[in-house]
Amino acid sequence: MKRKLLLYIVIFLFFIPVFSQELNCNVSVISPKNQDIDPAKFKNMENAVTEFMNGRKWSNYIYQPYEKIKCNIIINITESSLNGVYKANTIVQCQRPVFNSTYNTMLLTYQDLDFNFTYEDLQILDYNDNSYSSQLTSLLAFYANIFLAYSNESFAENGGEVFFQKALTICNNIPANERSKYKGWSKLDGNRNRFMLVDGWLNPRYKDFRRAFLIYHFNGLDKMYDDVVAARNIITTSISLFQKINKDNPILMPLRLFSETKREELANIYSKAELSEKNMIVPILMTLDPTQAENYKKLLK
Numbered sequence: 001m002k003r004k005l006l007l008y009i010v011i012f013l014f015f016i017p018v019f020s021q022e023l024n025c026n027v028s029v030i031s032p033k034n035q036d037i038d039p040a041k042f043k044n045m046e047n048a049v050t051e052f053m054n055g056r057k058w059s060n061y062i063y064q065p066y067e068k069i070k071c072n073i074i075i076n077i078t079e080s081s082l083n084g085v086y087k088a089n090t091i092v093q094c095q096r097p098v099f100n101s102t103y104n105t106m107l108l109t110y111q112d113l114d115f116n117f118t119y120e121d122l123q124i125l126d127y128n129d130n131s132y133s134s135q136l137t138s139l140l141a142f143y144a145n146i147f148l149a150y151s152n153e154s155f156a157e158n159g160g161e162v163f164f165q166k167a168l169t170i171c172n173n174i175p176a177n178e179r180s181k182y183k184g185w186s187k188l189d190g191n192r193n194r195f196m197l198v199d200g201w202l203n204p205r206y207k208d209f210r211r212a213f214l215i216y217h218f219n220g221l222d223k224m225y226d227d228v229v230a231a232r233n234i235i236t237t238s239i240s241l242f243q244k245i246n247k248d249n250p251i252l253m254p255l256r257l258f259s260e261t262k263r264e265e266l267a268n269i270y271s272k273a274e275l276s277e278k279n280m281i282v283p284i285l286m287t288l289d290p291t292q293a294e295n296y297k298k299l300l301k
Contacts, residue, residue, distance in 0.1 A: 022061065022148060024068040025053035030076045037080055041121045049073065049140060052125045058144050059163070070095050070104065071147045073140075075115065090115040090139075094147040096154060099222035107150040107217075109261045114184040114193065115139060129166065132173045135182050142170045142194055149201070153210060154217035160201070167198045191251050200254040209254055212241035232269060236281055239266075243284050259289040270299055 029046040031039060053073065071094040079087040090112045095104045117136040127137040145167040149160030171194060174185045184193040200206060220235035245255055270281055278299050286293040 020063045020065060020068070021054055021056065022058050022063045022069055023053050023071060023144060025050065025071045025073060025144075025147075027053065028072075028074045030074065032077050032080055035080055037082065042077070044121055045075075045119060048123070048125055049075070049136075052127070052137070052140055053144055056127075056144075058148055069147050069151045071143075073143065084118050084120045086117055086119060088115045088117070089113045092143050092146070094150055096151050096217075098224065100225040105217065105221055105265060106261050107154060108146070108257060110197070110257055112139075112184065112194070114182065114189075116182055129169070130173075132175055132178070135178060138170055138174060142167050145170070146197070153201075153213055155214075156218075157214055158210065159214075164198050164201050167194075168202060171195045171198065192253055192256070196253045197257070200252050206245060206249070206252060206254075208241050209245050209252070212238040212245070213254075213258070215241070228272075232273060232277075235269060236277070239281065239284055239288075242288060246288055255288070263289060263292055263295070267295065267299060275300075 027046055027050040029042050029049070031037070031042040053071075072092065074091040075088050076090065077086050077088045091109065092112065093106060093109045095106045097104050117139060118134070119136055125137050125140070126133045127141050129141075132138060145163040149163035149167065152159035152163065171185050174182070179185050183189045185195055186193075187195050187199065189195070201210065216235055216238040220231050220238060223231040223234065242255060242258065245252060249255070266285060270278055270285075273281070282296050282299055285296045289296070
């Protein structure tokens with residue numbers, strides 16, 4: 001009887017799904033120079049942020065270890081004080097593998113210039129989806145959901161909806177007194193901030209952006225292994241959609257970030273195209289990303 005019970009327990013445990021964490025986040029904290037603060041405090045902060053990002057479950061989805069989303073958070077602290085007040089900017093990035101290849105495509109690269117917060121050494125980072133705990137945990141949770149949103153949007157239509165909605169909730173949960181002290185959570189803070197990022201994705205007016213983003217990755221990049229020319233034609237279709245959106249709103253933040261993130265990748269994709277195709281696509285790329293016009297012109301040589 002005991003042997004049967006043990007066998008049932010083993011079988012039961014074997015079939016229990018493993019709810020693995022979703023993120024494989026590499027965190028770097030760059031401390032300011034000429035500061036009279038123990039460097040160990042910055043290392044402790046780096047470890048705490050790493051554990052917060054990688055040790056939590058951010059969804060009900062099941063992620064196998066090899067499916068974890070690779071992402072980076074580089075926190076560059078520009079000012080600090082002995083009472084735990086930090087001024088910083090950060091670079092956030094996430095990527096995902098391209099099907100049947102060793103290549104990883106960067107989905108997002110963004111520099112957040114208003115990454116300011118308070119943090120006491122060895123502080124426990126508390127967080128609740130439905131309430132405000134601290135500026136630091138709100139910032140980190142916001143980008144955790146953005147990473148999940150971007151990854152899922154690249155695989156399925158509106159796949160990131162739930163995570164964009166969570167990111168918007170985080171924006172809305174910032175108390176009024178904190179919102180006046182910490183910038184980036186409101187549309188009043190300019191056209192390039194955390195609120196404008198998530199609002200651009202959720203605005204029904206720009207639903208074609210989400211469709212183009214999916215086409216580019218799932219129907220384009222993921223089919224490169226099968227037929228490069230056909231896949232590149234599909235990518236061109238998505239770029240044409242981005243062009244229409246750009247005419248409607250050239251400062252749309254998700255579109256701007258797409259152009260900035262994909263510069264090198266787009267140049268590589270079209271470097272092997274026929275000249276006629278290059279003559280068609282290069283003017284569009286120059287319109288989408290005018291600061292890189294000269295680099296795109298090189299594709300025509």
